[in-house]
Amino acid sequence: MVAVEKKDAVVKEExxxxxxxxxxxxxxxxxxxxxxxxRAGNVKAVDGVxxxxxxxxxxxxxxxxxxxxxxxxxTILGLYKPTKGDIVFDGKNLxxxxxxxxxxxxxxxxxxxxxxxxxLPPFMNVxxxxxxxxxxxxxxxxxxxxRRINTALEEVKLSPVEDFLPKxxxxxxxxxxxxxxxxxxxxxxxxxxxxxxxxxxxxxSVRVEILRLLRGLxxxxxxxxxxxxxxxxxxxxxxxxxxxxxxxxxxEKAKVRQVIDNPLHPYTVALLTGTSEPDARxxxxxxxxxxxxxxxxxxxxxxxxxxxxxxxxxxxxxNVEEPIDFEPEPGHLVACWLYK
Amino acid sequence: MAQNKLLRIEDMVLHxxxxxxxxxxxDGVNFELDYNxxxxxxxxxxxxxxxxxxAILRLxxxxxGTYSGHVYLNDKDIMTLDEEEFRQNVRWAAISxxxxxxxxxxxxxxxxxDQVAExxxxxxxxxxxxxxxxxxxxxxxxxxPEDFIxxxxxxxxxxxxxxxxxxxxLVTSPVLIILDEPxxxxxxxxxxxxxxxxxxxxxxxxxxxxxxxHDIATSSELADDVAVMYAGQIVEMSDAHSxxxxxxxxxxxxxxxxVPRLHGDKEPEFIxxxxxxxxxxxxxxxxxxxxxxxxxxxxxxxxVIEKDGRKVKCWLYS
Numbered sequence: 001m002v003a004v005e006k007k008d009a010v011v012k013e014e015x016x017x018x019x020x021x022x023x024x025x026x027x028x029x030x031x032x033x034x035x036x037x038x039r040a041g042n043v044k045a046v047d048g049v050x051x052x053x054x055x056x057x058x059x060x061x062x063x064x065x066x067x068x069x070x071x072x073x074x075t076i077l078g079l080y081k082p083t084k085g086d087i088v089f090d091g092k093n094l095x096x097x098x099x100x101x102x103x104x105x106x107x108x109x110x111x112x113x114x115x116x117x118x119x120l121p122p123f124m125n126v127x128x129x130x131x132x133x134x135x136x137x138x139x140x141x142x143x144x145x146x147r148r149i150n151t152a153l154e155e156v157k158l159s160p161v162e163d164f165l166p167k168x169x170x171x172x173x174x175x176x177x178x179x180x181x182x183x184x185x186x187x188x189x190x191x192x193x194x195x196x197x198x199x200x201x202x203x204x205s206v207r208v209e210i211l212r213l214l215r216g217l218x219x220x221x222x223x224x225x226x227x228x229x230x231x232x233x234x235x236x237x238x239x240x241x242x243x244x245x246x247x248x249x250x251x252e253k254a255k256v257r258q259v260i261d262n263p264l265h266p267y268t269v270a271l272l273t274g275t276s277e278p279d280a281r282x283x284x285x286x287x288x289x290x291x292x293x294x295x296x297x298x299x300x301x302x303x304x305x306x307x308x309x310x311x312x313x314x315x316x317x318x319n320v321e322e323p324i325d326f327e328p329e330p331g332h333l334v335a336c337w338l339y340k
Numbered sequence: 341m342a343q344n345k346l347l348r349i350e351d352m353v354l355h356x357x358x359x360x361x362x363x364x365x366x367d368g369v370n371f372e373l374d375y376n377x378x379x380x381x382x383x384x385x386x387x388x389x390x391x392x393x394x395a396i397l398r399l400x401x402x403x404x405g406t407y408s409g410h411v412y413l414n415d416k417d418i419m420t421l422d423e424e425e426f427r428q429n430v431r432w433a434a435i436s437x438x439x440x441x442x443x444x445x446x447x448x449x450x451x452x453x454d455q456v457a458e459x460x461x462x463x464x465x466x467x468x469x470x471x472x473x474x475x476x477x478x479x480x481x482x483x484x485p486e487d488f489i490x491x492x493x494x495x496x497x498x499x500x501x502x503x504x505x506x507x508x509x510l511v512t513s514p515v516l517i518i519l520d521e522p523x524x525x526x527x528x529x530x531x532x533x534x535x536x537x538x539x540x541x542x543x544x545x546x547x548x549x550x551x552x553x554h555d556i557a558t559s560s561e562l563a564d565d566v567a568v569m570y571a572g573q574i575v576e577m578s579d580a581h582s583x584x585x586x587x588x589x590x591x592x593x594x595x596x597x598x599v600p601r602l603h604g605d606k607e608p609e610f611i612x613x614x615x616x617x618x619x620x621x622x623x624x625x626x627x628x629x630x631x632x633x634x635x636x637x638x639x640x641x642x643x644v645i646e647k648d649g650r651k652v653k654c655w656l657y658s
Contacts, residue, residue, distance in 0.1 A: 064529060203554055205610050211600075237608065272602065276558045277599075277601055
């Protein structure tokens, strides 16, 4: 293991300013069974996703529930095995890692769950919650563990630390619980964070506090972050690039400002239309929202998966052939035939 | 007193008894609502928004303590009705409610058509066939395909279940519908769709709405009036246009500043501190501890001050 790491250190030097995590043609399919063993097709939760994340970069994956963003995230975390395709972290392909290798990987990836109360064990106090990953991660010295717990709690601004250590999750407010979840994700000093809707369960005012905290951590530790959300309005405060996901595919990939000021894919346009800004004039008009709902991932529509809901559908093309990525402006990729 | 209001609430108080003391969830709320208008009740969690809805509908948990005040519906005080009269003539007949997380409140073992028909049969005294006719009409209003009538809740998506819950609240043609966080668990596009449905219902059926939410941005989709609630009291009451353009109360200003926006570079702010415990409320202005513009006077309870037709409970405007 040590030898492998040394060899990789050389590779890492070369990639320093470039890629930390690279995902190539990732497919995650779940088999549907009939009567226990008969095959009834596959749920194609992630179906051909490719992207890179650089060192210290925050990206956002935006999409509705059921578009496969959680499956994508869980595969990146190593909880699901990819059906096809590669996930390469820091020069290592997850496929090739053994149990020890996965331990090495998990220590470098932090995970922030959506529902903080559900994510914290109710029978453990804050100290034990934070100590456990350190014990599992092999930090033997008690003093060292206490020091790391202190630092982590201070970083998420739960101070005075001594007041919080003996508390159980139910004694904390929603915002404080989410801070504990973040402290737990940070305790192994990861390089990479996966945040799954970290603020969707919180009050509006607390939401901003937590987003700022996350951004502060990201900048201070030069973390790479995948921020998964369905709320476009919070994205621009956090991420540099947005990937828009629809029915298992990434349909648009670009810088945040490009997506918000100049959305290209009809689905992205719909998402932006659907996002409200506080303005009394909103009440006077109806919003133009595409009809229908996201398609079944077992039998996605042929061609572009958005075509049954799309008002700009080109007959004979969109409903036949799957669109490839086009680049109508530099760095702005969109999988839509309108831009061929 | 102004006449011809659909709903007028005067000095509504609802306290709960707990082992730790009395929770003053709703503490002297006054407001009015006109015909065919929507009022949004905004506030952080734990400020008493949902309790206010329960107080209006007299849906009290067992530990309810003080429960007093007047609720005039069409100038008739419904607080004086006895329980049976209230059940027959008010609850679900005149005022209905879509509770929080309504989409998960449907009975999993009863077809959605039967569930929507039930209140119509109970309150309108019609038979099942007539009720199903109404159900079909309501499904059309909320945009649920008619053949969903025979489906079970688990066969519908979240957005569709939410629409069914709204249909259930509409089926008795109430004059007022209380919506408690109707879209907070839904996706962006579904949210926008539900608000389109609510706007259409308001236009076509002439119903009034009380919309309870903490999501300021989406609340503007339906609001004619805005009431901001803090620690059991309404601190600002204003029409939506002036409110979203310029909130008056320091708390409302802070709330507005905390909304993340798509366009523009202004950073959202957060409100320092937490709302006070409803058991041990501070004397004087309840927001004073977190207020950036507090001054000597704030140790006394501020009066409700009228300013350009808006009401604000703050010493700054006296």
